[in-house]
Amino acid sequence: MIIQDASRLRTFWAKVFTALLFFPFPDFRRAAREALSHRSAGEVLSAALGYCFGRRKTFKYALGVLACCKDEGDSLLEWVEYYLLQGVEHFWLYNNDGTDRSEELLKPYIDRGLVTWIDWPGRQQQLEMYNDGILRCRKEARWVAIVDLDEFIVPKDGRRLVDILRDFKNISQLLIPWVAYGSSGRKTRGEGLVIERFTKHAKAPANMTKAIVNPRVVLCAWVHHSFVCGKTVDETGRRLHTGEMLREACNIGTCRLLQVNHYLVKSYEEFLAKRRRGDAYFAKNGFDDAFFKACDVNDVDDSELMREYARAIRERLGFPPRV
Numbered sequence: 001m002i003i004q005d006a007s008r009l010r011t012f013w014a015k016v017f018t019a020l021l022f023f024p025f026p027d028f029r030r031a032a033r034e035a036l037s038h039r040s041a042g043e044v045l046s047a048a049l050g051y052c053f054g055r056r057k058t059f060k061y062a063l064g065v066l067a068c069c070k071d072e073g074d075s076l077l078e079w080v081e082y083y084l085l086q087g088v089e090h091f092w093l094y095n096n097d098g099t100d101r102s103e104e105l106l107k108p109y110i111d112r113g114l115v116t117w118i119d120w121p122g123r124q125q126q127l128e129m130y131n132d133g134i135l136r137c138r139k140e141a142r143w144v145a146i147v148d149l150d151e152f153i154v155p156k157d158g159r160r161l162v163d164i165l166r167d168f169k170n171i172s173q174l175l176i177p178w179v180a181y182g183s184s185g186r187k188t189r190g191e192g193l194v195i196e197r198f199t200k201h202a203k204a205p206a207n208m209t210k211a212i213v214n215p216r217v218v219l220c221a222w223v224h225h226s227f228v229c230g231k232t233v234d235e236t237g238r239r240l241h242t243g244e245m246l247r248e249a250c251n252i253g254t255c256r257l258l259q260v261n262h263y264l265v266k267s268y269e270e271f272l273a274k275r276r277r278g279d280a281y282f283a284k285n286g287f288d289d290a291f292f293k294a295c296d297v298n299d300v301d302d303s304e305l306m307r308e309y310a311r312a313i314r315e316r317l318g319f320p321p322r323v
Contacts, residue, residue: 017225061089063162064141066133066221068094068126070277072149073102078193079149080109081313084129086153087162088145092121092137126280130221140213145212146221151178152195152261153210154305164258165212168237172230174212175240177205177255178262182298186267193313194263195306196322200298201261212259223281261306265295 065088069076080091093115095102096106109115116136120129130146137144143165145153153176155161168174181201191196208224217229225232232240235257275287314321 021060035187059140059142061141062143063088063165064090064092064137064144066092066137066144066146067149068096068120068129068280069097069102070096070280071100071102071273072098072277073100073105074189075194076102076105076149077317078195078313079152079317080106080115082195082309083145083161084114084316085160085309086155088213089114090137090141091115092118092133092144094118094133096125096129097121123278124281124283126223127221127278130223134213134215134218134221134226134315138218141211141215144215145210146223146226147210147260149262150194150266151210152263152306153212154259154261156255156257156259161258168233170229170231171233172214172217173226173232175209175225175232175234176212176258176260177235178208178210178296179259180206180295181263182296183265183267183271184298188269189267191309192322193310194266195261195313198234198263198266198309199303199306200301202297203299205255205259222298242294265292268292277310 063086065083079164083091091109091114093106095117103110106115106117110117118129118132120132122128134144143162146160147153153161155164157164157190165174179201181198184198184200186197207252211225213221213226213228214230219229235239236254265274271287271292275285278285310322313319
């Protein structure tokens with residue numbers, strides 16, 4: 001009862017705060033009201049003021065990546081090198097109770113100033129890590145992609161991701177549709193890069209997205225989109241309001257310009273490792289066999305999409321060419 005009363009009181013004051021402060025700005029009102037359920041009024045106001053008065057011309061990094069990880073060292077270097085190919089200049093990586101060799105593997109990148117490595121213990125800390133990361137990078141990066149280590153944002157027109165973002169100058173957030181990749185029939189990990197071993201995916205985009213944001217105007221970072229001041233658009237430039245982002249997720253984008261390759265299950269052996277790691281957001285571990293079966297969709301074979309990226313990554317990592 002006490003928790004429910006506190007929640008109602010917080011909702012009431014969120015409505016009062018946003019009504020008074022953002023009365024002439026309905027988009028601000030919607031986004032701020034949602035964000036206040038997760039963040040403090042001071043943090044929300046700071047982002048709003050940053051939107052109104054914090055426009056900068058130059059940044060240390062044109063594009064950064066914010067992610068949390070746990071014992072994913074077997075594919076970490078591939079993922080980092082892929083995003084470097086896309087023009088990413090810095091990574092903010094949160095180690096959430098991982099115990100493998102990830103930090104050791106990343107030491108050359110850390111020493112070169114490409115990676116900021118942050119140890120962040122605790123369960124269900126995904127949003128906390130994201131929002132801490134937004135505060136760290138908001139003065140340094142023009143754009144920040146919030147993705148997981150099994151997600152690769154893929155341009156479809158031959159340009160790098162950082163170059164495509166130049167077409168989205170006056171927006172706060174770009175939402176990109178997921179394409180879910182299955183196991184390609186693999187039971188064990190085997191040899192090769194992730195983007196080489198798994199080439200089969202579902203016919204249609206999944207009803208979820210990932211976001212690239214202007215970190216200075218983020219009211220509250222979330223898993224699939226963030227609450228922001230200003231415009232949120234899909235890859236076609238269609239504007240989306242806060243309340244529409246989840247309801248219309250299945251209609252966001254066309255995958256003609258960008259898509260997120262989401263290697264959600266990989267091989268069954270790797271899926272079992274994912275199950276052992278658990279979920280950084282949900283308290284309940286939902287990675288059971290039913291989840292694997294539902295997500296192991298291999299309708300379309302798109303072997304060519306990532307072939308050149310795989311070749312370049314092998315060369316950068318000093319791996320022999322694939323036979």
